[in-house]
Amino acid sequence: MADSPQFVFVTCQFGAEQTVKRELGRRWPEFRFAYSRPGFLTFKVPQGSQLYADFDLESVFARSYGLCLGKVSGDDPAAMAAHVWSLIGQQPCQRVHVWAREMAEPGHHPAPTSLEVAAEQARVLLIQSCPRADVMADAAFDPLQPARRGQFVLDCIVVQPSEWWVGVHRVHSVPSQWAGGRIPLQTPSDMVSRAWLKMEEAIRWSQLPAASGARWAEIGSAPGGASQALLGRGFFVLGVDPAEMHPAVLEHPRFTHLRRRAAQVRRREFRKIRWLAADMNVAPSYTLDVVEEIVMHREVDIRGMLLTLKLFEWELADQVAEYLQRVRSWGFNEVAARQLEHNRQEVCVAALARPFRRKPSLRSGSSG
Numbered sequence: 301m302a303d304s305p306q307f308v309f310v311t312c313q314f315g316a317e318q319t320v321k322r323e324l325g326r327r328w329p330e331f332r333f334a335y336s337r338p339g340f341l342t343f344k345v346p347q348g349s350q351l352y353a354d355f356d357l358e359s360v361f362a363r364s365y366g367l368c369l370g371k372v373s374g375d376d377p378a379a380m381a382a383h384v385w386s387l388i389g390q391q392p393c394q395r396v397h398v399w400a401r402e403m404a405e406p407g408h409h410p411a412p413t414s415l416e417v418a419a420e421q422a423r424v425l426l427i428q429s430c431p432r433a434d435v436m437a438d439a440a441f442d443p444l445q446p447a448r449r450g451q452f453v454l455d456c457i458v459v460q461p462s463e464w465w466v467g468v469h470r471v472h473s474v475p476s477q478w479a480g481g482r483i484p485l486q487t488p489s490d491m492v493s494r495a496w497l498k499m500e501e502a503i504r505w506s507q508l509p510a511a512s513g514a515r516w517a518e519i520g521s522a523p524g525g526a527s528q529a530l531l532g533r534g535f536f537v538l539g540v541d542p543a544e545m546h547p548a549v550l551e552h553p554r555f556t557h558l559r560r561r562a563a564q565v566r567r568r569e570f571r572k573i574r575w576l577a578a579d580m581n582v583a584p585s586y587t588l589d590v591v592e593e594i595v596m597h598r599e600v601d602i603r604g605m606l607l608t609l610k611l612f613e614w615e616l617a618d619q620v621a622e623y624l625q626r627v628r629s630w631g632f633n634e635v636a637a638r639q640l641e642h643n644r645q646e647v648c649v650a651a652l653a654r655p656f657r658r659k660p661s662l663r664s665g666s667s668g
Contacts, residue, residue: 302664307334307368309467310341311457312339313359314402317341319617320361326359327535337459339401341369352453354470360620360637360647364481365405366455366469377418381425383465384456385426385432387466392452393432395471396441398423400458406644407494410628418461418503428455444484446477474505475638482641483508488532492546495525495579498608503533505638506650509602510575511591517573519562519590520580524549530577531555538564540572562590567597573600574656579608584623586617595630603656607649620647627651 312320317336324331324343331343345351357365373381400415405595412420435454439445448454448471455467457480461567473480483504485497509546511518512534521527521539524546530537536554539545540562549555562653576595587609595602606629611617624635632651639647 304665307342307344308357308365309355309368309455309457310343311339311363311399311401312341313363313641314339314359314405315645316614318638319614322618323359323361324357335469337401337594337598338364340459340465341456342465351646352470354472356472359640362454362481363616363639363641364469364475366467369466370467371459371463371465375462377425377461378429379420379440381429382421383425384426384454384464384466388454388468391468393435393454393468394440394451395453396423396426396430396435397447397453398426398441398443398456398458398507398635399480399482399567403621415458419456419458422458440504443479447471448477450473462629471499472583474507475578488528490548491525492528492549493523493525494642496529497525497655498579498648499529499577499606500642501640501642502606502648502650503529505637505640506606506647508575508606508650508652510604513575514575516575517570517594519576519578519594521545521549521557523526524576526579527555528580535575538569562594564569567594568604570594570597570600573604576602576605577607581610584609585617588626592630593628595640598659602653604652605650607651608646609637609649610646612645614645617647624649 308322320341321333330346334342334344352561355366369387372380374380398419399421403413403415423441434630451471453469455469457465459465470478482503484501485500515536516530516536519540522541522543527537527539527549530579531552531554540558542559542561545557578587578591593596609623620637623636624637627635632653634652634654637647637649
């Protein structure tokens, strides 16, 4: 579907709006900021711009985005739902995503929020008022079923109970399969920490090809939430952290704890490791220094990584492109970053070396 839209919409983490504006100002200088509420923005695009429903915004901080068709407002939600269908008209539509903008920083708001309740009501009303037989498949409105790549999706974002914004996108990535770019996770009853959420989301977003039985090292592993997620997928995990691990993780048969700082670990401890995760409460440059010393060592062969970079000041977001280029310089040719739903003021970096080539072994007599 080709369009010449006047606007695009973007949703993001609560508090990241200015960061999104700066990011899009660098990547899309022709866009003009139009409207925002916390967690939601629109931008006007130049007349005649050829944006397609599956365009790539190339944004680290956008949670979701698409072509914007306008807004509906009023005090009668049923009438608003009917108006949504009039905006979409006969444009292709196989799925419907309905969600609420974020109202607080991750981990700092009740669930469900008042807007999430309003969004669920909107979803039900859209089902009831749907005039299109081609949209009425069982999974079309199911928030727990991902849209398939290539499908056209009607987006309805509840900004206020009386204000819904309507857009469309075509699925082209893992986040775009889900309403608002939020991958639903079923939290385990024995979850050790929020790091489980971050790691589980990172694995699903990144699609790193680590098979069950793969060996991971996690730098900054305490108390063990991320390690718990890795163990739950059948991986072996080497946790590196001077702090104590949760007993449920420490006692797992596939977990090994090195209770020391990464700089104190002999590099031969990483010889069998092919996948590396790091989440340390330090500046991004320090995290990258630590990781670089490991992955560039001649006896270490890391195939892929998931790194959390803390942005203690939002201005550090302007340096993300430099951080990614540094990771690429280590030999990782597939590198991406995203502010995950369960990230706070931080971003997740996924890196993969494809094809993977182990370094020549000095032990086998090679001089390389």
